Amino acid sequence: MTNNLEIIALVEERSEIAELKTEHGLSFLLKVGGEQWLFDTGQTGIVVENARKLGVTLSDIEGIILSHGHYDHSGGLRAVLGESGAKKIYAHPGIFRRRYNLKKERKFRSIGFPDRKAVIEKKGGEFDFSRDRRQISFRICLSGEIPHQTDFEKGEPDLVIREKMKYMPDPFIDEQYLVVESDDGLIMINGCCHSGLINSLRHLRLYRPQEKIRAIIGGLHLRSADSATLDKVMDALKEFEPESVIAGHCTGEAAETRLAREFGSRFKRLKAGVKYEE
DSSP states (O other): OOOSOEEEEEEOSSBSSTTSOOOSOOEEEEEETTEEEEEOOOSSTHHHHHHHHTTOOGGGOSEEEOSOSOHHHHTTHHHHHHHHOSEEEEEOGGGGSOEEEEOTTSOEEEOSOSSOHHHHHHTTEEEEEOSSOEEEETTEEEOOSOOOOOSSOOOOTTEEEEETTEEEEOOOTTOOOEEEEETTEEEEEESOOTTOHHHHHHHHHHHOSSSOEEEEEEEOOOTTOOHHHHHHHHHHHHHHOOSOEEEETTSOHHHHHHHHHHHGGGEEEOOBTOEEEO
16 A cells, blocks of 8 residues: 555745745655655755645655756755755766756856755765666655657757866756656656656656556646647647646746646646645
8 A cells, every 4th residue: 555645845936825935946745655755855945944834844754856956956955954854865976067057148057956065965965876767665766867769859958068168958867757656556756857758758658668647746847848849748648648747847837728728627737735645
């Protein structure tokens, strides 16, 4: 038995509960099989404040999972460790790459991991790095690196990395999604889906070809997708037959509207305080 599966959005741009603070960022608390895990930490320390308001005790978490190295998913890490005490952090070794957003005026804005590794370790964070798919708990699996297969999920060309004094498109090799294995199927949780939602789902199907997808939850990074790309994503998404899609953060208003039209009551907009329960 899954034993009280509950997924709570602690941080998002919008809130379902007036008392919760909002910001451009994402964080989830997972209660699975008697354990608690934190997936991403938002941009600032509001994750701690919101957790308290929702009755979440961060010292009870088993560990922290980072979807990728952007500031809006890792910036609250120091504050979390200050509240939770020493914890293991599950991530890809590439999370500390130097990342930038190249704006239209050709200026670079740093959007990478805001802290040095040593700073996090001094706060009690113990990094557990891996590039590979791995089971970190009886019910929780991390994807590892996600291969890019589709020709229509292009990402954003303005998101770049700097290596050897050169700027190049960010390949997001550090991005990972999380899968909760429930009694009745799979729940996929995404930080941003920079690697592409359909790429991620196809990767999932390599390992779990038969199990139904109970829910897809998180940021789907479709905010810059044009209508032709959205057509292809929606058509491909329907083939996976998810029972529920709960999306927000970087998904974008146009994509959310389209998801609502295509999936009806199976779609819900993600907000701080939103819960998924089984």
